[in-house]
Amino acid sequence: MGTRQFNLADLFEIVVETVPDRLALVAGAVRLSYGQLDDRSNRFAHDLARNGIGHGAHVGILAFNRAEWVEAMVGCYKARAVPINLNYRYVVPELRYVVENADLEALVFERALSPLATGSLEGLELPTPLHLLVVEDGSDADAGHARPYEEALASSPPARDFGPRSPDDIYALYTGGTTGMPKGVLWRQEDIFFAAMGGGGWGAEPITRPEQLAGRLNTDDTTRAVMLVVGPLMHGNAQWVMWNAFMMGGTAVLYTEHFYDPDRLWRLIGDERVVSVGLVGDAMARPLADALAEAPAGTYDTSSLLVVGSGGAMLSATVKDELRKQLPDVIIMDRFGSSESGAQGAVEDGAAGPRFVMGADTTVLDDELHPLSPGDGRIGRLARTGRIPLGYHKDQAKTDATFPVDADGVRWSLPGDLASVEPDGTITVHGRGSASINSGGEKVFPEEVEAAVKTHPDVFDAIVVGIPDDRFGERVAAVVHPKRGHGAPTLEGLQEHCRSFIAGYKLPRQMLVVDEIPLTAAGKPDAKAARALF
Numbered sequence: 001m002g003t004r005q006f007n008l009a010d011l012f013e014i015v016v017e018t019v020p021d022r023l024a025l026v027a028g029a030v031r032l033s034y035g036q037l038d039d040r041s042n043r044f045a046h047d048l049a050r051n052g053i054g055h056g057a058h059v060g061i062l063a064f065n066r067a068e069w070v071e072a073m074v075g076c077y078k079a080r081a082v083p084i085n086l087n088y089r090y091v092v093p094e095l096r097y098v099v100e101n102a103d104l105e106a107l108v109f110e111r112a113l114s115p116l117a118t119g120s121l122e123g124l125e126l127p128t129p130l131h132l133l134v135v136e137d138g139s140d141a142d143a144g145h146a147r148p149y150e151e152a153l154a155s156s157p158p159a160r161d162f163g164p165r166s167p168d169d170i171y172a173l174y175t176g177g178t179t180g181m182p183k184g185v186l187w188r189q190e191d192i193f194f195a196a197m198g199g200g201g202w203g204a205e206p207i208t209r210p211e212q213l214a215g216r217l218n219t220d221d222t223t224r225a226v227m228l229v230v231g232p233l234m235h236g237n238a239q240w241v242m243w244n245a246f247m248m249g250g251t252a253v254l255y256t257e258h259f260y261d262p263d264r265l266w267r268l269i270g271d272e273r274v275v276s277v278g279l280v281g282d283a284m285a286r287p288l289a290d291a292l293a294e295a296p297a298g299t300y301d302t303s304s305l306l307v308v309g310s311g312g313a314m315l316s317a318t319v320k321d322e323l324r325k326q327l328p329d330v331i332i333m334d335r336f337g338s339s340e341s342g343a344q345g346a347v348e349d350g351a352a353g354p355r356f357v358m359g360a361d362t363t364v365l366d367d368e369l370h371p372l373s374p375g376d377g378r379i380g381r382l383a384r385t386g387r388i389p390l391g392y393h394k395d396q397a398k399t400d401a402t403f404p405v406d407a408d409g410v411r412w413s414l415p416g417d418l419a420s421v422e423p424d425g426t427i428t429v430h431g432r433g434s435a436s437i438n439s440g441g442e443k444v445f446p447e448e449v450e451a452a453v454k455t456h457p458d459v460f461d462a463i464v465v466g467i468p469d470d471r472f473g474e475r476v477a478a479v480v481h482p483k484r485g486h487g488a489p490t491l492e493g494l495q496e497h498c499r500s501f502i503a504g505y506k507l508p509r510q511m512l513v514v515d516e517i518p519l520t521a522a523g524k525p526d527a528k529a530a531r532a533l534f
Helices: 008-018 034-050 067-078 093-102 110-121 149-154 191-195 212-216 238-249 262-272 281-294 317-327 397-404 445-455 493-497 528-531
Strands: 021-028 030-033 058-062 082-087 104-110 131-135 170-175 183-188 226-229 251-254 276-279 307-311 332-339 342-347 357-358 362-365 380-384 417-421 426-433 438-441 442-444 459-469 471-483 509-511
Touching: 008 067, 008 212, 008 238, 021 067, 021 317, 034 067, 034 149, 058 067, 058 093, 058 110, 067 251, 067 357, 082 170, 093 110, 104 110, 104 251, 170 191, 170 342, 170 357, 183 191, 191 238, 191 342, 212 238, 212 276, 226 238, 226 262, 238 251, 238 276, 251 262, 262 380, 276 332, 276 417, 281 307, 281 380, 281 459, 332 357, 342 380, 362 417, 426 445, 426 493, 438 459, 438 471, 442 445, 445 459, 445 471, 445 493, 471 528, 493 509, 493 528
Parallel strands: 021 251, 058 082, 058 104, 104 131, 226 251, 226 276, 276 307, 307 332, 471 509
Antiparallel strands: 021 030, 170 183, 332 342, 342 357, 357 426, 362 380, 380 417, 417 426, 438 442, 459 471
């Protein structure tokens, strides 16, 4: 591949060499410069190497957002090992499945999560015993024979004396998806750098040589990019926000609370002079908008904020409008992407989703893998080519289905989103085909109905599903979480409100009012659980 040798550890070290004293990471009370983060990551990498864990080995990380999560991730890349994100919301059988499926050779876990970690290992027949490290968090849970993380780092050298690495080293992301058991998406590190971590091209063309990254970094510390990572690092959205900050020589600020507190978030934004915030849909954005609206003027300092972005779930029109009203000088942006495709496009402030301006490598394909023409009215499958994953770990059948090759030899990523191409070339995303509702032969996309339902003044959040119907096969049903201090809407009132936004056959025919929308272990609305409520 000539000079195009992009490796995440190599790129990180270029940033360290350029701005060693700059603040790289804020995680609660922990503040690490690039040099300090590099030092601790080197020590972690040496501990792996000392225990025979190196090129291609899988290392699980089970922890809440904290500095050690980041140190372990960067340290894995330095040792050419592969960090595996583990979901702390899982129960023991779910985590046991991932531990076994991912072929872990090491596991780093937070002490409070010891019952989950040790429980997932009970009864597992592994080729070799796992190298276990426990991160202290002030709790007293029994971590078994795991070695203390700090002890492992203290006994390891900080030297950066590693051998050459490769652009083919692996970045892995375990994703729960919408159906089935979690699956590991495998990327070449060079490809994920360009597909989801900016490629060194913020406001300019992507770099063509790793050394160019140093010249792209802003060396004025007072105007560095400070990016708030709100979601858990066990999800790709949060990882990509953090790595974008690193690849700009900026500061990644982790939200480390174990519960969602909009007041704490706004104060963190002001205290750290945050420039950009990465959220996941209305579940995060609406409490932030409400807190800002309800607080007396001057309560929060938002003067540093330039961008509020959402990835992984769309912002509703009502939440966008509220944020625009409270933050008139801030760009409100929906970003589109997936574990299988990287970051693909965005809807900027003022635009109406779910219409996205996608990159040149994204299109919509029909069932024969032919691109749809703009404005032809057909619905196909959203597809990306170019820098896409290698496939799924240990699942060739699913790899072949999600990453097919067309008649011209072009390989595509088809994560499952249905879409159409507008006359102006923008792409409207209709949602996942597997989740669409077939009501009397009409296909209804839950995301479209949810967007309409969420504009109702009494609705805080909602999820829409299809439930069995003797006449139409399926009918549209809504699970609604009312706004605090508001009465619950009636079904008739909700239908009347939604008629202004969607066709009559898409209106909810049944409604349940709940105190909380059911969520999956990944923190996303749980359609299966919502359907079971009916």
